[in-house]
Amino acid sequence: MADFKSSVGMTVTLISFGMMFATLFLGFFLFRFSAPVWPPVEIENLPKLIPFFSTLVMALSSYTYWRMEKGIETRKKFWLATTVLGIMFLVGQWTLWNALAASGIFISNGAVPSMVYAFTWIHAAHIVIGLVLLLWLGHLIFRKPQALTEVRLMNVGKFWHFLGVIWLIMYLMLFVL
Amino acid sequence: MFPHTDGVVPPDTYAMLFTMHGTIMIFFAITPILIGAFGNFCIPLMIGARDMIFPTLNMLSFWFSMASGIVLLASLCLPMGAAAGGWTSYPTLSTNIGQPGAGQTMWLISLFLFGISSTMGAVNYITTVITLRAPGMDYFKMPLTIWGIWLTAILNAIFVPVLGAGLLLLTFDRVFGTTFFLAGAAATSGRGDPVLFQHVFWIFGHPEVYILILPAWGITSDLLAFFSRKPAFGYKMTALSLTAITVLSTVVYGHHMYTTQMSPLLTQSFMTLTMLISIPSAIFFANWLGTLWKGSIRFASPMLFSLGVVFVFGLGGLTGLYLASTSIDLYLHDTYFVVGHFHYTMAASVLLGGFAGTYFWFPKMFGRMMDEKLAKLHFWCTMIPLNGIFTGMMIVGYAGMHRRLYNPFVYEFLHKLIPINQFITMSAIAMGFAQFIFLYNFFKTIFGKNIPQASANPWEVGTLEWEIPSPAPHYNFKEIPHVKCGPHEMGNPNLNNGRDFQYQTEELIKA
Numbered sequence: 001m002a003d004f005k006s007s008v009g010m011t012v013t014l015i016s017f018g019m020m021f022a023t024l025f026l027g028f029f030l031f032r033f034s035a036p037v038w039p040p041v042e043i044e045n046l047p048k049l050i051p052f053f054s055t056l057v058m059a060l061s062s063y064t065y066w067r068m069e070k071g072i073e074t075r076k077k078f079w080l081a082t083t084v085l086g087i088m089f090l091v092g093q094w095t096l097w098n099a100l101a102a103s104g105i106f107i108s109n110g111a112v113p114s115m116v117y118a119f120t121w122i123h124a125a126h127i128v129i130g131l132v133l134l135l136w137l138g139h140l141i142f143r144k145p146q147a148l149t150e151v152r153l154m155n156v157g158k159f160w161h162f163l164g165v166i167w168l169i170m171y172l173m174l175f176v177l
Numbered sequence: 178m179f180p181h182t183d184g185v186v187p188p189d190t191y192a193m194l195f196t197m198h199g200t201i202m203i204f205f206a207i208t209p210i211l212i213g214a215f216g217n218f219c220i221p222l223m224i225g226a227r228d229m230i231f232p233t234l235n236m237l238s239f240w241f242s243m244a245s246g247i248v249l250l251a252s253l254c255l256p257m258g259a260a261a262g263g264w265t266s267y268p269t270l271s272t273n274i275g276q277p278g279a280g281q282t283m284w285l286i287s288l289f290l291f292g293i294s295s296t297m298g299a300v301n302y303i304t305t306v307i308t309l310r311a312p313g314m315d316y317f318k319m320p321l322t323i324w325g326i327w328l329t330a331i332l333n334a335i336f337v338p339v340l341g342a343g344l345l346l347l348t349f350d351r352v353f354g355t356t357f358f359l360a361g362a363a364a365t366s367g368r369g370d371p372v373l374f375q376h377v378f379w380i381f382g383h384p385e386v387y388i389l390i391l392p393a394w395g396i397t398s399d400l401l402a403f404f405s406r407k408p409a410f411g412y413k414m415t416a417l418s419l420t421a422i423t424v425l426s427t428v429v430y431g432h433h434m435y436t437t438q439m440s441p442l443l444t445q446s447f448m449t450l451t452m453l454i455s456i457p458s459a460i461f462f463a464n465w466l467g468t469l470w471k472g473s474i475r476f477a478s479p480m481l482f483s484l485g486v487v488f489v490f491g492l493g494g495l496t497g498l499y500l501a502s503t504s505i506d507l508y509l510h511d512t513y514f515v516v517g518h519f520h521y522t523m524a525a526s527v528l529l530g531g532f533a534g535t536y537f538w539f540p541k542m543f544g545r546m547m548d549e550k551l552a553k554l555h556f557w558c559t560m561i562p563l564n565g566i567f568t569g570m571m572i573v574g575y576a577g578m579h580r581r582l583y584n585p586f587v588y589e590f591l592h593k594l595i596p597i598n599q600f601i602t603m604s605a606i607a608m609g610f611a612q613f614i615f616l617y618n619f620f621k622t623i624f625g626k627n628i629p630q631a632s633a634n635p636w637e638v639g640t641l642e643w644e645i646p647s648p649a650p651h652y653n654f655k656e657i658p659h660v661k662c663g664p665h666e667m668g669n670p671n672l673n674n675g676r677d678f679q680y681q682t683e684e685l686i687k688a
Contacts, residue, residue, distance in 0.1 A: 005230055005308035012300045012334050020338035023377055027346065027357065030373060108354025111369055118349050118357075 010155040014162050017126065021166050024119055028173055031111055040112055047099045051175045054092040058164045061085035065160050069153045079141055082160075083134045086127065089167075093124050116174050123167060130156075130163050188583040192261035193280075195581060197253070199264030200284065203389065204291050205246055207527050211392040212295075212333075213242070215534055216302055216326045218542065222642035222649060223320050225311025225658045231301045238301065241294035245287045252283035260284035263581060265378060266347070268358035268371040273351050285348045292341040295333050302330035311641070313660035317413055318681070320640050320664040322534075324416045325395020328423045332384045332391070336427075340381035343374060372437055376430075383430040387422060389523055390490075393530025394419065394461070397486045399664065400533055401465055403638045404480035405472025406677055408665040411464040418457035418464075425454040435506045444503045451501040458494055462487075473668070477636070478552035482533035485560050486526050489567075493521025496571060511581070514574030517567045525563055532559075532615070540631035543623055544648035551618040558611035565604030569597050639680045640664045658682045 032038060061082050068078035097117070100106075107117040133156045140148040179187060186194065217235065221228055229235050252259040257278030262271035266284070269275050306327045310319070319327075346357040356369040402409035409415060431439065431447030465487055474480065496518040500506050509515060532555070539547050573594045578585050585591050622628055634643040641658055642649065662685035667678040669688050679686065 005304060008307050009231060009234075009300050009304040012303050013296075016296045016300070016334045016338045019335050020342045023339045023342035023380075024346075027342075027373060027377070030370070034370075107349075108356075111356050114349070114355030114357055114369075117353075118346065118355060122345065 004151065006151055007155050007158070010158050014158060017162070018166075021123075021169075024115075024122065025169065025173065028115055028119075031115070040110075046105070046116065046175060047096060047103070048175055050092060050096045050099060051171050054089055054096070055168060055171045057085050057089045057092060058167050061089070062161050062164045065157055069157055075141055079134070079138055083131065083138060086131050086134060086160075090124060090127055090131075093120055093127075096120065119170055119174065123163070123170060126163055126166075130160050133159060189258065189261055191583045192263075192581070193258050196260050196263050196266075196284075197249075200249065200260070200288070202524070203264065203385070204288065205242075205249070207389045207523075207531075208291075208295065209242060210531055211389070211527060211534075212326065212329055213239070213298065215322075215392055215396070215531075215538075216298070216330070218538065219322055219642070220302060220305055220326060221309070221653055222541070222645075223323050223640055223664075224306060224309060224314055225641045225654060225660065226305065226309040227653050227657075229301050230305045230309055234297050235301050238294045238297040241290050241297065245290035245294060248283055248290065249287040252280045252287070255280050255283070265382070266374075267378075268347065268350070268374050271347060272359055274359075282348060282351050285344045285351070289341055289344045289348070292337045292344070295337045296341075299330040299333035299337070302326060303334060306330075311658050311660050314681075317416060318660055318663050319416075320395075321398035321409060321412070321415060321419075322392070322395040324419055325391040325393070325398070328419055329388045329391040332388045332423055332426065336381045336384040336388075339377060340385075343377035343381070346377075347374065372434075375434055375437060379430040379433045380427075382433060384426045386519070386523055387426040389527055391419065391423070393486060393527045393534075394490075396530050396534045396537075397483045397490075397526075398461065398465065398468075399640075400479050400483040400537060401468045401487070402665040402667070403636060404475045404477060404483070405469055406475070407468060407472045407668045408663070409464065410467030410470070411460075412663065412665065415461040415464045418461040421457040422454060425450065425457070429454055432501055432506070435503050436510050441503075448501055448503045452498065455494070455498055455501070462491065462494070477536075478547075478549055478556060479533045479537035479636075481553060481556045482529045482536065485529040485556065486533065489521050489525035489529060489563070492568075493518055493523075493526065497522065508577075509574065511579050512574035513570040513578050513580055516580050517569075517571035517574055520567045520570070525567060528563075529560075532556075535619075537636065538642075539622070540635050540647045541642055541649055544631055545622050545628045546631050546635055547622045548618050551614055555611060555614040555618065558614060559608055562604040562608035562611065566601050566608065569601040569604065573597050573601075637676065637678060639666055639678045639683075641681055644680055644682065661685060 064078045064081040064085060068075050068082055071078070097120070100113070100116070105113050105116075107113055137148070137153070137156055140152070179185060179190070181187075217229065220226075249259075255278065257280055259280040260266070260271070260276065260283070262276055262281055262284075266281070271281055306319075306323060346355070349355040350357050350359060350369075358371050358374045359369045360371060361368075398409055398415055429447060429451045431443060432451045435444050435447075469487075496514070500509055500515060500518055536547055536552050539545070573591075574580075576591070576594055578591050578594055586595065631647045633646050635647070636643070639662075641654075641660070644658065645654060658681070660681050661683060662679055662681055664681060666681075666685065669677075669679070669686055671686050671688060672679065
């Protein structure tokens with residue numbers, strides 16, 4: 001009971017970050033619905049497979065995080081899985097950016113590449129924060145299990161799942177719809 | 178300085194001056210003092226806590242704001258100068274085309290860092306007020322100062338990230354060649370929209386102005402009650418009105434954009450909502466007057482400044498109604514009338530409220546009282562010229578003089594306003610010099626010898642911080658207090674212990 005206080009803080013933080021991403025999505029929707037032709041030429045060349053796999057990776061990492069939270073015996077295994085999947089996601093983003101550059105789509109090429117690059121960069125920066133939090137949890141799991149409280153797992157979990165949801169929305173917006 | 182213009186400030190330097198003035202005043206004066214200093218000082222003390230809930234986050238917030246300030250001040254040393262796009266930084270002027278050079282980019286980075294600082298602070302304040310209130314302190318027993326600061330933090334948490342996103346996208350436009358806000362010939366390919374920046378900016382910008390004033394409203398509401406020796410009139414309605422304003426502030430931002438060719442349906446909607454937001458403002462203003470009515474007024478310096486807030490906010494708020502009306506605003510937009518309006522509501526009210534708070538809580542912070550005579554002199558020497566400046570501005574604005582113009586007097590019809598402009602300048606110089614009285618008083622009291630020790634409760638009020646010694650000890654409260662009554666239980670005729678007020682930890686005596 002005494003411990004729920006910090007999750008109020010995490011909830012407020014997620015509202016803040018959510019507003020930032022919401023602003024980016026607002027910009028996207030304004031472009032989308034005021035563009036004379038959609039999809040514009042640039043978007044037809046966007047790689048579709050890489051972000052699809054990235055989405056699967058993020059979804060899987062949310063599942064492994066949930067397993068890590070719930071079980072104590074399998075915790076270390078699922079922590080490793082979640083962290084590895086998180087790193088794989090970043091590697092996937094890196095591959096995506098390279099693939100875009102290889103097909104001639106650079107950030108300065110107009111409105112749509114601007115959005116694709118800028119939004120995925122900003123999301124990736126927050127994934128880095130998430131990974132730092134995961135590494136901190138790993139430190140607690142392996143070295144200081146008594147400091148690994150339920151609330152800390154829950155708070156980092158909120159953040160991690162939030163990043164997954166934001167990615168899902170971004171993926172659908174930029175690459176699917 | 179300026180040898181090639183005979184010592185007169187050249188046009189681009191003028192643009193830089195008003196940009197930096199706005200930026201520094203909003204982000205490096207009002208925010209750190211009213212929200213940062215008073216928030217961190219008052220919240221734990223007034224809710225009965227030992228500290229804020231996330232001390233490390235708090236410290237990070239402070240150091241991010243320091244870093245932000247250093248970046249901004251450093252930009253003044255750049256060869257092409259600091260940012261000069263106005264504190265509102267509209268593209269296309271704020272893009273690479275309008276402002277080549279690193280000054281504008283450093284401004285964007287500085288404000289982004291500051292946004293991070295604000296967001297961290299907001300998380301801290303919101304969580305502290307929700308979770309660390311002393312037992313017995315319901316939301317409706319909190320002092321109105323806390324209501325003001327808490328609501329400010331809520332707005333900060335929600336809307337500063339919106340600014341952050343906008344700044345980030347503008348930075349990308351400048352540094353990476355994206356075209357979020359560039360259109361037409363300025364865009365290398367694909368079209369952005371400069372007006373999109375205005376939308377994003379003002380979705381943040383309007384709540385921001387309420388962020389800046391809510392703490393001062395809260396402080397004034399409390400102080401008027403304390404120095405009238407009466408409960409705050411309509412305390413609950415005031416708290417609810419402040420909340421209503423917080424909520425409504427999210428949907429009125431378009432009134433900054435009436436001249437951007439938005440559809441009339443939109444402008445009329447924003448106009449209606451803006452006029453609507455004046456209703457809760459009027460309610461708590463009326464409550465201020467109700468608090469004063471038949472009070473036993475003590476004209477100490479915090480009270481003088483609080484009464485000053487009532488006056489300047491009354492004037493400033495009323496002029497807002499003119500600006501809310503789309504048709505009048507089409508004439509008044511970007512004139513000095515707007516400058517007068519927002520300085521009255523934002524600068525004057527917040528400044529006077531900040532001074533009121535400083536004189537009031539100084540003994541709790543430093544264990545001594547500031548010199549009352551100097552404080553009163555400071556008040557009058559500030560108040561009179563302040564009104565000279567901003568009433569003068571509203572007059573010249575009404576006559577059609579525009580803001581942010583290097584030389585308005587290329588327009589013949591403004592020539593007869595030159596004497597008023599000179600009057601404004603003289604008033605500003607006078608008001609500036611008056612602040613030395615405050616500075617002298619402040620530092621003399623802190624560092625002077627033979628200054629008497631202040632008592633625990635020199636103002637004789639009942640909120641929690643006045644039950645502990647002055648200055649407040651590091652741990653605030655030896656034992657966490659148990660709250661039993663509201664913050665303004667004063668003037669009760671049934672009080673029989675020689676005081677005219679009750680501490681919040683005493684059982685409420687029925688009137």
